[in-house]
Amino acid sequence: MDGVIQEKLKEIEEQFQVKVLFAVESGSRAWGFPSTDSDYDVRFVYIHQPEWYLAIDPQGIGDKRDVIEMPINDMLDISGWEITKALRLFRKSNPPFLEWMYSEIQYYEAYSFKEKLKGLEDEIFFPNASLYHYLNMAKSNYRTHLSKEQVKIKKYFYALRPVLAAAWIKERQTIPPIDFYDLMEALVPNGKLKEEILDLLVRKKAGEELDLEQRIPAIHQFLDSEIEALEAYAKTLPPRISDPTDKLDSLFRETLQQVWK
Structure with missing residues (x-):
């Protein structure tokens, strides 16, 4: 199945003109309790070319979706989040995204994005x-x-x-x-x-x-x-005070430059 997943990721990059930053397994396989007929839940983060971001309509509006979802079959469910969507969720300490970051079943990783995410964990995690x-x-x-x-x-x-x-x-x-x-x-x-x-x-x-x-x-x-x-x-927990947005903005810009030179 690894070979099939690798090919699907390449197809996604070509079809949508994006670069995949990392791809991992999610769901029961990543959690350690798959059954004999569990499918593969592949999740990835991707980045568009700079022109995508330099436009008057932001991603997530109209036709500029901030997700990529491939047709699901009996054995493979593959979908991804655009990098700024992923970073906004990281800012909220969104558990599904944190689980992507730390999934032990990794199918692909390029550039330094995920490594830098982990480096910010102590400052961002709420x-x-x-x-x-x-x-x-x-x-x-x-x-x-x-x-x-x-x-x-x-x-x-x-x-x-x-x-x-x-x-x-x-x-x-x-x-x-x-x-x-x-x-x-x-x-x-x-x-x-x-x-x-x-x-x-x-x-x-x-x-x-x-x-x-x-x-x-x-x-x-x-x-x-x-x-x-x-x-x-x-009920005893205090609200969040700090705002990590500046650090995440910087990570986005650094990744954009690194990927597209």
């Missing part, structure tokens, strides 16, 4: 925004998929992972690991809860993610208590 994102994701998935007496195995992980990511931010004030196993090892002590989660992880990877079964009390108790604690903590 823990509060990311914590709220993961907390709201956990609550939504829990409410939608785990409130009945019978649940699908797959849905446990889409509540557990954001809860653990939010808990990591609460404790360490840093970007949480992408891999679910790393989060679990750091935050879930040895015992019945961990055993239940590990068992589900094995079963999900084996393709049992669509099976309905009775709720697992240990996991539900953990999710209930963690969500309650995180909600209480979130």
Whole structure:
């Protein structure tokens, strides 16, 4: 599949007259719990030629879209964000974009853009925004998929992972690991809860993610208590004061010059 992805990225550069800065895997494969039939969720950041930006209508308006989305098939979902869109999301500490930055499954990287992004992490990352994102994701998935007496195995992980990511931010004030196993090892002590989660992880990877079964009390108790604690903590968080826009403007201009000479 790597070869197919590389060819698709080249086609995108030629078709849209852009340069791809980096491309990574997102979703369940990057999180460490793919099943036997999981597709590939490829995400990338790209930059247009200077003329694209030197115009009276900004990108994102009318025909000047700030995303590129390729037709999805059964095995491959590939889409990307234009660099200024990506930087605006980075300014907000947007977790999906931060996960792109730190995905361990990388398909392509050129120039120094991603390296410089990581160099700005300590100045740009705003823990509060990311914590709220993961907390709201956990609550939504829990409410939608785990409130009945019978649940699908797959849905446990889409509540557990954001809860653990939010808990990591609460404790360490840093970007949480992408891999679910790393989060679990750091935050879930040895015992019945961990055993239940590990068992589900094995079963999900084996393709049992669509099976309905009775709720697992240990996991539900953990999710209930963690969500309650995180909600209480979130209410104590102060608003952001600093504005990193100048630094991100500079990174955009530097990348534009580097890519297009």
